[in-house]
Amino acid sequence: MFGSRLPNKPSRGAAAVVTGAGSGIGRAFALEIARRGGSVLCSDINLATAEETVALVKELGGQAWAFKCDVSKLNQVEAMAEEAERVLPGPVSLVINNAGVGVGGKPVGEAPIADWKWTLGINLWGVIHGCHVFTPKLKQLGRGGIINVASTASFSAAPLMGAYNVTKAGALALTETLAVELAGSGVSVTGLCPTLVKTNIKANGRIVGESSKLFDRLMDRFGMSxxxxxxxxxxxxxxxxxxxxxxxxxxxxxxxxxLVPRSYARGIGLINRFGVSRLH
Structure with missing residues (x-):
């Protein structure tokens, strides 16, 4: 199960850094990378949950280390990179910029600016910091990959999710820019754009009002593992x-x-105008 890195397969045998690795998608990334023969620095703002992920990786027979990091702060991301270079068995070859928070429930103009700043700091600046710090290292290495966890929110323009939509759109735009800049370098870049995933994003976020209730109903029905x-x-x-x-x-x-941008916008606008609750 645990082997060496395969040619042109950046997910195999990687020396990886995963942010937001304490739960949800980040934890799943750490475990799957370990199953694919990799070693992982599990970063999270909550050190205790990162350590839980490390323990799960070790149960699989893999190698992992925990590191506390607030990705909204560049100096902490730089420190994370230094720690990765110190503990991983080889140079970092895979970076998963996953750390994120959920915000929603109020329209633009009513959503608190504090929520905008909090969301921008983690969801967008966190990805910017990760790409800024690790891209030169991967480019010099000449192989590996970056996955930026965006969202369908990056292009769906769902109402009452302004701050979240903006941060995820920015993360996807950065991913596309990196793909162009790294073309031919040996480094692959992928933007992950899921819809509903069964994680702790609501519990750790700021989703309020009817949006919170709708989120729960949709997650129960349609959430993917x-x-x-x-x-x-x-x-x-x-x-x-x-x-x-x-x-x-x-x-x-x-x-x-x-294909039908005007019809799409009108449809979403009608849903927002008449209230999602009337659809149930």
Whole structure:
């Protein structure tokens, strides 16, 4: 199960850094990378949950280390990179910029600026910091990969999610820019754009009002397991895919926005105008 890195397969035998590795998608990434023969620095703002992930990796027979990091702060991401170089058995070859928070429930103009700043710091600046610090190292290495965890929110423009939409759109734009800049370098770049994934994003976030209730109902009905999402993402990285949308609804939204943008906007606007609660 645990082997050496395979040619052109950045997810195999990687020396990886995963942010937000204490739960959800980040934990699933750490475990799957270990199953693919890699070693992982498990970073999270909550050191205790990162250590839990490390213990799970070790139960699989893999190698992992925990590190506390607030990705909104550049100096902490730089310290994380130094720690990765110190503990991992080889140079960092895979970076998963996953740490994120959920915010929603109020329209632009009513959503507190404090929520905007908090969300931008983690969801967007966290990805910027990760790419800023690790891209030169991967480019010099001449191989490896970066997965930036965006969201279908990066292009769906769902109402009452302004701050979240903006941060995820920025993360996807950065991913696309990196893919162009790193073309031919040996480094693959993939943007992960799921819809609903069964994680702690609501419990750790600021989703309020009717949006909170709707989120719970939709998650119960349609939420995908982090393991499936992560497996799809790593396979996409190995194929060299720029985008990965694990769920059918994400792919349909992607197509609708591009094929019938006016109709899409009108439809979403009607849902917002008349209230999502009337649809149930």
């Amino acid at each position: 982090p393991e499936r999402v992560v497996n799809d993402a790593l396979n996409a990285l190995d194929r060299g895919d720029l985008y990965v949308m694990p769920q059918f609804d994400a792919r349909m939204i992607w197509r609708a926005k591009r």
